[in-house]
Amino acid sequence: MWVKALSSAFDDAFARCALDFDGNLVLCGSHEDTATGHAHAILQKWTPEGQALWTRTVDTVNEAIFTDLTVWGTGIYLAGRVELAPGNDDALALKVSGSGNLVWARRWSSDIVQGDSFAACASFSTAAIDSFEFLAAGQYSSASL
Numbered sequence: 001m002w003v004k005a006l007s008s009a010f011d012d013a014f015a016r017c018a019l020d021f022d023g024n025l026v027l028c029g030s031h032e033d034t035a036t037g038h039a040h041a042i043l044q045k046w047t048p049e050g051q052a053l054w055t056r057t058v059d060t061v062n063e064a065i066f067t068d069l070t071v072w073g074t075g076i077y078l079a080g081r082v083e084l085a086p087g088n089d090d091a092l093a094l095k096v097s098g099s100g101n102l103v104w105a106r107r108w109s110s111d112i113v114q115g116d117s118f119a120a121c122a123s124f125s126t127a128a129i130d131s132f133e134f135l136a137a138g139q140y141s142s143a144s145l
Helices: none
Strands: 010-019 025-033 039-046 052-058 063-072 075-085 088-097 102-108 117-126 131-139
Touching: 025 075, 039 075
Parallel strands: 010 063, 039 063, 063 117
Antiparallel strands: 010 025, 025 039, 025 063, 039 052, 063 075, 075 088, 075 117, 088 102, 117 131
8 A cells, every 4th residue: 555645836636546457546637737827637647556657737728627537458538628718618538548648639619608528438348349439428518519
């Protein structure tokens, strides 16, 4: 068992955690830049012994936050939101490899200046067709949906 106290110039808040198939701990959430007040999405991976493997962030002019994650195979799937313009949040889903490299990212923006976000994500395998499915759920504001 181990305990880590993370100290940085940021106000860190982890929203979710999961174990990968090697027993590594994967954490997602956000850290707030105390100088600007903007939150940046953060993803970290730790060994079972408590050694940090890597940290990845989504840094934007405004804010980005990871709200959930799921691990499947060698992939880490994340859901959240990104604010590219003040007051206009876009839903964000992405996949990174087990080594923290970006595989793909998708952003959904509505035609209304309101908050869009994914609050949760899930993964499941369908053995009958030997495939993997990724689902993200949340809020999307659009007059033309």
